[in-house]
Amino acid sequence: MTSLSLEEKLGQLFVVGFDGKKVPKEMKQFITDYHIGGIILFARNIGTPEEVLALTTELQQIAYEANQAYPLLICVDQENGIVRRIGEGTTILPGAMATAATGDVRNAFELGVICGEELKALGINWNLAPVLDVNNNRDNPVIGVRSFGEKPEQVAAFGKETMKGLQKAGMVTTLKHFPGHGDTNVDSHLGMPQIEHSLERLEQIELLPFKECIQAGADTVMSAHIHFPALEPNEEIPATLSKNVITGLLREKLGFNGVVTTDCLEMDAIAKTVGTEQGAVAAIKAGIDVVMISHRLEKQKGAMDEIKKALANGEIREAQIDAAYDRIIELKKKYTSWEQLDLASEQSVSKIVGSKEHEEKALNVYQKSVTLEKGEAQLPLQKEQKRLVIEPQNTILTKAEDKQYAHSALGLAIREYATNADVISLPISLEQLVQAVAPYEQVIIGLVSASIDEAQVKVVQTLIDLGKSVIVVAMRSPYDINALPNEIDVYLNTYELSYPALSTAAAILFGELEPVGKAPVTVKKAFI
Structure with a gap:
């Protein structure tokens, strides 16, 4: 193991967000003092491509001056289509269902490459995509056209090519929302959905895209704030907080050895039940590596404090933190380094982001969708x-x-x-x-x-x-x-x-x- 302190390792397990196109003083201090390893950006942080690059450069400078061994993981939900954070000056790319409507998985790969190249040029190294939810419930209020379709084989095929395209461009990818958010009629931002299918049915449909993409070399998996009675007997425990789901199913049964991240713990399915701070403790206990708290600094600090308390009283073992830290560092080693970051910052954003070549390729896909x-x-x-x-x-x-x-x-x-x-x-x-x-x-x-x-x-x-x-x-x-x-x-x-x-x-x-x-x-x- 490394000689880092427990607090230095713990900070790498957090992905946090903030308001504004510049790093607030309080967030700069938080990253420095708590050794925070990941940042999530939303549209509230996004301006012109030049402003985005200035923000990501500022963030990395903070981490570099704090002597972090590797650059920050800076992530964004750039699914394209209806869920996209990067807009102005960038190439508008088709979302999942539009891409799948072309019937050609090569389009998914090419769009993945374009998306990854533009994000990387902006200093973003982690895309929270692709969505692998099988949209087999037409009343689903939150997935819908974010899905590649209603057939698990189709979702797997398009999801896999999207993932590979992003990876080719040097982008960390995320399979979401495990073990499947497609067959719900509740938005987990607003409540806790429940999917009552048997394990056999889950394996045939919901889990199939995740299995195939894990076997194809997935980087990270994001958990869903959904309860699955076939996987977790306690009806108050969603997948994110379930050891049965995260450790038993994802780690042990499906053999995923990469990084597992929560969806945002400020969503109502967590915040209005167990609470964001205690949710972070429960997530780590379940086998989660990365705790994502996207909005409020007090919640981010509170979650950190609660995890420290749980470590002190033996509720969480230090070995769990070590294992999560090691997985995160392996991911950073694969995709980032301070040397590569210096080279990337010298690239001309104007040559890549929103380029004529990218726009023509994207339009070609739209015209087939x-x-x-x-x-x-x-x-x-x-x-x-x-x-x-x-x-x-x-x-x-x-x-x-x-x-x-x-x-x-x-x-x-x-x-x-x-x-x-x-x-x-x-x-x-x-x-x-x-x-x-x-x-x-x-x-x-x-x-x-x-x-x-x-x-x-x-x-x-x-x-x-x-x-x-x-x-x-x-x-x-x-x-x-x-x-x-x-x-x-x-x-x-x-x-x-x-x-x-x-x-x-x-x-x-x-x-x-x-x-x-x-x-x-x-x-x-x-x-x-």
Whole structure:
């Protein structure tokens, strides 16, 4: 073992977050005094690419001056699609379900490489992706299009290639959310979901992608704040805090020897049950290596203090800290060094981040992803026809998303091809809607998860009742078609609000592109 003190080793087990585009004085002191080994960034920390690089450089300088043996692990949730932290000036990349809709795993690999190259150029060395949850529950409020689909083999294949692409670019990767968050109808940011499947069923579906990606060389695995009765008899203990799940299943049965991290311990499934600080103790006892506390400094310090108390009273053995520390250092040795960091900081961000080559490759994938579920005979639309575009209300649906990326530009995309299109946005009253659509025979409407929003469905029904030709662009949930009246003329899935996806949808509507995407989930509705 190393001659480091227990406190120096313990600090490496923490990933913490903070507000702002510069390191607050208190966080600088915390990293230095507590030997913190990992940082998580959110959109609150992100500005221009140059600002991001300045922030990550500042963070590493703090660790270097504190004599840490290896650079910080700086992580981010860059799943792409609806969950992305890095935006301005970077390449917009398709998310998981859009990528899977292309049917070609080579796209997953290439997007992984692009994502990894851009993150690394910004000084970020750890991506909390790919998502390996099998989305076999259409009512899932938090996964949905973050998943590669409903078939475990498909999720495994696309997840594995995404992982390999990120790794090729020098990025630490994370398989999440173990042992599977796909078949839930509760968001673990807001409560503790429960999945009641038998172990046999879990092995056939939920666990299959994790097994395959672990065998393919996974770096880290993130636990889910979900209770699995087949794995853990105590209904108050989610997977994150369960020794049966983390040590018994993940370590011993699946043979994973890499780093295991919690999801954020400030999520309600932990914070409002056992509590963030005691959750950190329970996680370490369960076999977790990395404790992630993303927001409040008092919670971060409190968790550190509680772990120290548990060590002092014998509740946690020092050997557990040593084992976790060794796994984390092995990961750092593989992916980081102060020498490589110096070289990376000299790279020109402008040559890599948001490059023309990356944008062209990403657009090529988007153009293969958009899915036409109904209305082939109605296309192409006539560019000269006077029509109205109705954009959905800008919104986020889960706490995993960022507000600044939840905006629609469907009208702008349609106007690329039909310059005389008029545009309005929801929400509007029924009276205003009737008045607004009166001059038009055709309406193109963008929907964001209308399957769980009766107000959007009511707007579509009103348009049908008024005798309008209705073209639907489902800009998130592919399941919206099942909530809509049969009389809609055209239905397209883009799987996300990203502008390249909307531009592709517009190109398909006006005959500039052929629709070739195939939904990776069952969305079929029998139209009469």
